[in-house]
Amino acid sequence: MVTWTGNDINQTLSNTTSVTLYDCRDLASGYLECIAVRMGSEFACGWCGGSCEVMQECSNTFITEGINPPAPVINSFTPMSGPVEGGTAITLRGTDFGGTFIDVQNSILTLGGVACTPLITGYIPWHQFVCETTHFLTEGSKDFSLTIDSRVAIVNGGSFTTVDPTVSSVTPTFGPMAGGTKVVVRGSALNVGNQEDTRVSLEVSESNYVCKIS
Structure with missing residues (x-):
């Protein structure tokens, strides 16, 4: 959407002209979103044969109310x-x-x-x-x-x-207490889900140490 305001040099500043340019397709891509954009706003958009348009560009049925909305x-x-x-x-x-x-x-x-x-x-x-x-x-x-x-x-x-991810081996099997050891975990289906949801931890006695994944 672009708004332009200008003055004719032969007119006083009180005769200001404002023009608002907008593209309904950019404002909304779905049926209900298009109707919501229209309601209570200056945008004269409506649903037209599968896209959000202005009435002047619509050669199909121009819908301005949420009647029989399509499926998500x-x-x-x-x-x-x-x-x-x-x-x-x-x-x-x-x-x-x-x-x-x-x-x-x-x-x-x-x-x-x-x-x-x-x-x-x-x-x-x-x-x-x-x-x-x-x-x-x-x-x-x-x-x-x-x-x-x-x-x-x-x-x-x-x-x-x-x-069902499984772990078949972990190497090396030891490292310094100060940390810094790179541990290689091998198995099947270990790349599932989001990496940020994945945790690798080492359990020592009653303590649990989380490893950084790299």
């Missing part, structure tokens, strides 16, 4: 896998998720039939939110199911895969 769409999510124990924070991206976090919080969200809890961290109105997985009973592909205000989401992002 999940276009992508990261990471694509996580441990069966749960605890993975998954970031979902798409359209028409909800204008406030309450919309997402009150949604019905499952992953392979297991609840995925929405988190306010990382929430972007309409376009993105984060959910945290809970314990899964099995490994394998899990499909998202999301319902917001009775609208069942369309999922284009594929399936989430749950795995």
Whole structure:
């Protein structure tokens, strides 16, 4: 959006002209977001055949109220896998998720039939939110199911895969008490989930020492 204010040199300063330039597609990409942008604002946007437009550019039905809104769409999510124990924070991206976090919080969200809890961290109105997985009973592909205000989401992002990471070896098996030893952990499915969610710790007697992952 660009706002321009100018004065005709032959006019007094009281005859100021203001022009506001905006692109509805830049303001909103989803149906409900487009309607929300229009309501209570100076933007004359509306939904037109799959995109947010001004009436003059619309050759289709021009919708200005949220009547029969389309389903939310999940276009992508990261990471694509996580441990069966749960605890993975998954970031979902798409359209028409909800204008406030309450919309997402009150949604019905499952992953392979297991609840995925929405988190306010990382929430972007309409376009993105984060959910945290809970314990899964099995490994394998899990499909998202999301319902917001009775609208069942369309999922284009594929399936989430749950795995059971295992450790086969740790080298070296000793090091100085002062620390600084680089420990190599080998196993299977160790690259699942988010790296920031991964912890490697050494248990000595009743103490627990967290290793820095590099």
